Amino acid sequence: MTTDEPAGASAAPSLTARHPRVPADRLLAELAPPRHFAHESFDTYRPDVAHPSQRRALDRLREVADALAAPARAGRWWRRAAAPAAPAVYLDGGFGVGKTHLLASLAHAVGLERTVYGTFVELTNLVGALGFAPTVDALAAHRLVCIDEFELDDPGDTVLMSRLLRELADRGVALAATSNTLPGALGEGRFAAEDFLREIQALAARFEVLRIDGDDHRHRTVSTHAARLDDAAVRAAVAARPGATIDGFDALLDHLATVHPSRYGALLDGVPLVGLTGVHQVDRQDVALRLVVLVDRLYDRDVPVVLAGDDADLFTDAMLAGGYRKKYARALSRLAALTVQGAATTAAP
Incomplete structure (x- = not known):
């Protein structure tokens, strides 16, 4: 990254003096699990025995990671069977049940060099910065695309993301997503799977919903x-x-x-x-x-x-x-x- 900043040090630098110019490869390189999940893995996720769905989600994501890590099978010249559809999973749960932990763990298990991990907003902003077709081409070079905090409150962005996911799925890219349910929204749709599947329409049948029950594991007042x-x-x-x-x-x-x-x-x-x-x-x-x-x-x-x-x-x-x-x-x-x-x-x- 380069910035246009005035020469000379300042006792109190300001953000308004910064005008970052970021190349496309850096925008893509920064699409990785957030810093506070950099060292998380499936092994550090602790399923609550009172909520068996947490263990089921963990086990299923391990299977997805293993499938994505396996080398592609070479086809035989006399048999041109269609390749199986790449996995597409949606982690559906309330606040604090570990959805982002599991999504980051999936990314680490598949390999960060083979994965793009970003929030819904980061990916829509990427399309705005690069354009739709270049974004599809850049993301399609990866095995897995993870979308954290999939947002359903902006119809235009939701349609854009639905189209982006469809293009990626058609190219054999695996997909994983979570919702953006917040503590104050628990009464208005704790689990957002129905909304998610309705909004992505053409892709709905490809997604496997992994429901994750449980309470906020941090037991904190937000x-x-x-x-x-x-x-x-x-x-x-x-x-x-x-x-x-x-x-x-x-x-x-x-x-x-x-x-x-x-x-x-x-x-x-x-x-x-x-x-x-x-x-x-x-x-x-x-x-x-x-x-x-x-x-x-x-x-x-x-x-x-x-x-x-x-x-x-x-x-x-x-x-x-x-x-x-x-x-x-x-x-x-x-x-x-x-x-x-x-x-x-x-x-x-």
């Missing part, structure tokens, strides 16, 4: 309140961390509009802490959705955040009740967790 500090505390936290950045909230939001969302990860290269001042409620949907993508990339990279600003809710009530409510709820939960990490840095001696 907070959606991102802690706010004062400006002085944010600046002090940034000054204490070499490479940390500080930006005014409005300036950063304006800057995000000039950077393709597929490059938001590169925007954070080498950044150990992000500080923002002047944080306030966002009332425009396009701005809010770009902020959601940035929060996802911060979370994937475990980058702590410190915020200064008013105590108003980050998103409006209409947003939190609208069609993108799951995206906003996820962003609030993740940002709250990142500010807890950020606050811990200010408490350090």
Whole structure:
């Protein structure tokens, strides 16, 4: 990645000074399990004996991994039997039952060099950056494509992803997906399999649904309140961390509009802490959705955040009740967790 940044070091670098230019091969290389699942495997998944579906899902995914790892059988010249369809599995379960752990484990078992692993948003952004046909060609060079947090709240993106998956399946690429069910959404469809299968239509018959029952294994209370500090505390936290950045909230939001969302990860290269001042409620949907993508990339990279600003809710009530409510709820939960990490840095001696 290269950036257009002013010459000379700054005591307080900013994200708005970064204009990442990311080659296509890097965009693809970054499609891998998130950092906090980098060392997980089937062996580190602990099925709850009270919920046998967890063991069944684990065993079935081991079988899928073994099948994908096996070399392709050479056909005989006198028999041109059609090759069997590549596996396609959908992990259907509530929050905290280990769907992402199992999906990452499948990717590791098949081999990261043979697998593309990304969230629904990352893959739709990849299509936006590369174009549809080049994306299909790039992904089809792999044995397995994993889609975490498959989102059903944007009809256009869902149709796009359904078409992408159909093209990949037709080329013999194995597929695996999870849903994006969140704690606050448990009452409105804990298991999203029916919605998923309806939306992917032509592909529905190819997918095998692996239902995973159980409770949130972390047994945690999920907070959606991102802690706010004062400006002085944010600046002090940034000054204490070499490479940390500080930006005014409005300036950063304006800057995000000039950077393709597929490059938001590169925007954070080498950044150990992000500080923002002047944080306030966002009332425009396009701005809010770009902020959601940035929060996802911060979370994937475990980058702590410190915020200064008013105590108003980050998103409006209409947003939190609208069609993108799951995206906003996820962003609030993740940002709250990142500010807890950020606050811990200010408490350090």
